[in-house]
Amino acid sequence: MPETQMPTPRTRVIREPHRGVYDRETVHRILDEGFLCHIGFIVDGQPFVIPTSYGRKDANLYIHGSSASRMLRNLKDSVPMCVTVTLLDGLVLARSVFNHSMNYRSVVILGKATLVEDPREKLEALHTLSEHILPGRWNDARQPNERELKQTSVLRLPIEEFSAKVRTGPPIDDEEDYSLPTWAGVVPLELKAGEPIDDSKLDPPREVPVYIRDYTRHA
């Protein structure tokens, strides 16, 4: 049985309520497909929204950054934050401008983050973050040393208060517009990886590893 979270008044989808999704399995699937989130937090009454990467392990979201980062210094004090992940799937072109839309899957998580102090959890979180973005990379690269770990902060946000919003499918037009001579349908959008570019300092030249060559991903 998938766990279904009851939406709180803060996470209930109000506009287009049929697009609201509250089951954890769907939310985890969306989180696992993306790797770029936008984090909202407040400084002196002003909201800020900053993009960063993330990783998920079980019911926790991990983010990381330089210990000197303004965002991380703010968030580690257990202040209210919002993490939003958006996967854009397509442009939905209706016969009327008004009924144009987009196909997307988005997740909003509200909560407070905690600084990960335990060295083992911190290393595991960094491993999760790395493998989340590019599986196979962690073992192929030099792993973090003590100095680097000290320069990195990791935050844990429990995935507890959340909702997703999903739109799929064709345009929905007003009945009387279907006879208009306008093309209608969906233009799918997907984040695609291009041909890997060798670092010019690769000496001797090296083969691009399989886990990079086969990379396809949504962000």
Next chain:
Amino acid sequence: MPETQMPTPRTRVIREPHRGVYDRETVHRILDEGFLCHIGFIVDGQPFVIPTSYGRKDANLYIHGSSASRMLRNLKDSVPMCVTVTLLDGLVLARSVFNHSMNYRSVVILGKATLVEDPREKLEALHTLSEHILPGRWNDARQPNERELKQTSVLRLPIEEFSAKVRTGPPIDDEEDYSLPTWAGVVPLELKAGEPIDDSKLDPPREVPVYIRDYTRHA
């Protein structure tokens, strides 16, 4: 001469300051290449981050939505907001996990929005939004009628307090890591449009217009 905005303490890029960009021309170029933004606002002390589309005209950003939308009802009261646009350009794979990065261009705009009341500006803003996402669509589709205009709210955010952050180029490794046998370089990422999907209710079938077939875009 490009106008260069002095960063305020709130928009100055602190971490990796050499990535901070404050000239309006660069910022407008980034805004014009994307069409998806993440909007941050505060309700009862809780930050929310919601994805939506936008359009730019001169030094104003326009967003729109249902007049019933929680976000728009909140924002029209001239509360502090943040609009962030992120273009993800690639994964930067260094020889050490620590030096991994991403190539990206992001813009952060702080300010307060105003509800567009003037009918001509409102229609122009909707035209801007539509053409921003898919040039050519506005004239090919049925344009908004009075009822639809009433159901739509448009907000104007002046692009006044802003900054951009840009990373480009290859990985930068620690000197002693360059001899490691790890492939390093950049995996370019790009939002690509797939084959347009006809609405099954197209009757008779219609050709996909050229402005859709040739669509390539960043989001």
